[in-house]
Amino acid sequence: MARVNLSKQHPAAYQGVLALNQEAEAAFARSGLDEKLAELVKIRVSQLNGCAFCLRMHTRDALNKGETTDRLAVVAAWWESQYFSEQERAALALAEDVTELPVPDRHERDNDVLTDEQISAVSWLAIVMNAWNRIAIRSGYPVGP
Structure with a gap:
């Protein structure tokens, strides 16, 4: 199946995802979590x-x-390293849960490290990032050196 640049084919839908992204970013910023964690x-x-x-x-x-x-090098195996705070670990586990929709209790995250606002902010950020990934992959955005 041919790759089609989704943003060019349906720019209004793309703009809708962009607006959702802006809202998720603003919610994350208001949540009190570090911008590097985003x-x-x-x-x-x-x-x-x-x-x-x-x-x-x-x-x-x-x-x-x-x-x-160093932290970027181990983020793919964050649970095996000591580089991440308890809050960061909870947010990364939550992002994985939102992305993979695993069976409950795959990662321990219900430990009151994140507030309800932070749980919502991380969830929305992961939801919109999943949308962006799918747009980029389906559109065949080039990635070269």
Whole structure:
């Protein structure tokens, strides 16, 4: 099946996702979570979805916001490292739950580390990142050196 640039074929739908993205980003910012964590969530969701375009973009964004290469190198196996705080671990587990929709209790995240507002903010960010990954993958956005 041919790849079609979805944003060009249906620009109004693309603009709707863009508006949803802006709302999710604003909710995340209001939640009190670190902006670097937003990039880690986007990176982890993009890893799970296999979206090279979004991985490159959000890795660069994370580095520009002061994220370290060590933490970026292990985010794919965050649960095995000691690089992430309890709050970050809870947010990454939640992002995985939203992306993979696994059987309950795959990751321990119900430990009161995140507030209801933060749970909602991380969930919306992961939901919109899943949408962006699917747009980029289905559109065949080029990813070259």
